[in-house]
Amino acid sequence: MTVTQVSDKVSVKDIEEYRGQLLDWYDQHERHVPWRIPAGETPDPYSVWLSEIMCQQTTVQAVIPYYTKFLEIWPKVEDLAAAKQEDVMAQWAGLGYYARARNLHKCAQVVANDLDGQFPDTQEQLKELPGIGDYTSAAIAAIAFGREAVVVDGNVERVLARFYAVEEALPKAKTTLKVLAAGFYNGLGAEAGHLAQAFMDLGANVCIPKAPRCMLCPISDGCEARKLNRQTDFPVKGAKKARPQRYGQVFFIKNSKGELLFHRRDEKGLLGGMLGLPSTDWGTKKQIAAPDFIDVDKPLKLKAHHVFTHFDLELELVGASVDESYVTEGYFWSDPYNEQDNLPTAFKKALKLYLNS
DNA sequence: TGTCCACGTCT
DNA sequence: AAGACGTGGAC
Numbered sequence: 001m002t003v004t005q006v007s008d009k010v011s012v013k014d015i016e017e018y019r020g021q022l023l024d025w026y027d028q029h030e031r032h033v034p035w036r037i038p039a040g041e042t043p044d045p046y047s048v049w050l051s052e053i054m055c056q057q058t059t060v061q062a063v064i065p066y067y068t069k070f071l072e073i074w075p076k077v078e079d080l081a082a083a084k085q086e087d088v089m090a091q092w093a094g095l096g097y098y099a100r101a102r103n104l105h106k107c108a109q110v111v112a113n114d115l116d117g118q119f120p121d122t123q124e125q126l127k128e129l130p131g132i133g134d135y136t137s138a139a140i141a142a143i144a145f146g147r148e149a150v151v152v153d154g155n156v157e158r159v160l161a162r163f164y165a166v167e168e169a170l171p172k173a174k175t176t177l178k179v180l181a182a183g184f185y186n187g188l189g190a191e192a193g194h195l196a197q198a199f200m201d202l203g204a205n206v207c208i209p210k211a212p213r214c215m216l217c218p219i220s221d222g223c224e225a226r227k228l229n230r231q232t233d234f235p236v237k238g239a240k241k242a243r244p245q246r247y248g249q250v251f252f253i254k255n256s257k258g259e260l261l262f263h264r265r266d267e268k269g270l271l272g273g274m275l276g277l278p279s280t281d282w283g284t285k286k287q288i289a290a291p292d293f294i295d296v297d298k299p300l301k302l303k304a305h306h307v308f309t310h311f312d313l314e315l316e317l318v319g320a321s322v323d324e325s326y327v328t329e330g331y332f333w334s335d336p337y338n339e340q341d342n343l344p345t346a347f348k349k350a351l352k353l354y355l356n357s
Numbered sequence: 358t359g360t361c362c363a364c365g366t367c368t
Numbered sequence: 369a370a371g372a373c374g375t376g377g378a379c
Contacts, residue, residue, distance in 0.1 A: 057363050096374030133366045154363055209362055210379065309373055345375065
């Protein structure tokens with residue numbers, strides 16, 4: 001889009017000045033994270049991609065140990081492509097949004113097998129790959145390939161919603177914020193990646209959601225929200241809805257070797273493709289049928305609680321048994337101490353309660 | 358405590 | 369196009 005004037009509040013000339021101040025601030029204050037390489041070196045697209053997928057909806061601090069581990073185990077995209085999916089899921093366990101791990105693996109296979117191991121170098125082509133959408137395609141294009149992409153994540157939105165005192169509520173304001181962001185990125189060329197990272201570091205450390213540290217902000221002079229002393233009024237959000245309560249039972253079934261029965265979950269839906277324990281479905285009623293090859297024994301008087309994005313879960317621990325000679329598709333016996341770190345958090349909590357009881 | 362972050366991608 | 373999809377830490 002051509003941008004001559006994006007706001008009646010700030011001129012194009014002023015925008016250039018403010019973004020200069022932001023880039024200067026970034027030179028001094030950038031966060032040191034393992035995927036940021038020293039100035040002058042060429043970034044490895046595989047590392048940039050891996051870090052950006054992990055950082056979706058996830059704080060940098062949570063990402064760092066996972067990022068390091070993944071690169072240790074799978075240093076090249078070809079290594080990740082050749083991995084077994086269950087190994088990728090096991091390494092991702094605890095990081096959440098498991099569709100990211102399934103798509104990560106698929107994407108690695110496309111790049112390794114169909115694209116000669118090279119990530120595409122334009123935003124448009126990147127966006128065609130599994131797990132790469134508007135934000136991530138822009139981020140990789142800018143950071144790994146020096147493209148002038150308009151990188152807009154939640155941090156950029158918060159900074160700009162405040163800078164321009166955008167009264168329109170999210171998610172509708174997304175279009176407006178993208179235009180405002182384009183005003184900042186316009187004409188930057190290969191510096192776009194630096195501006196993106198500057199915005200994100202500013203959003204993470206200074207223009208934080210609550211109690212923003214405006215005294216430390218390099219562009220506070222131009223911030224409309226600050227002029228109004230209404231920083232935390234922006235970005236304006238739509239009303240949020242209540243989280244429903246759901247219930248389920250999780251079954252602890254031992255064999256003669258003292259191993260527990262585990263379950264590889266279906267590829268689709270909640271915790272798709274992840275390791276789990278045998279369980280009922282999770283619903284709004286307390287009584288839900290167990291898988292029919294399981295003989296329910298007795299409640300263990302233990303309950304695990306877990307919060308998902310869209311519901312709260314109460315998981316009752318129940319002892320059970322099966323005919324050891326008949327274990328159906330997707331179920332297998334294993335040492336719980338070998339598997340606990342491969343479980344998503346809801347099951348890990350339940351297993352921990354069981355092992356400590 | 359409970360609320361928020363957290364647009365990010367896919368369907 | 370609105371809802372599904374995790375987690376942990378800050379306050």
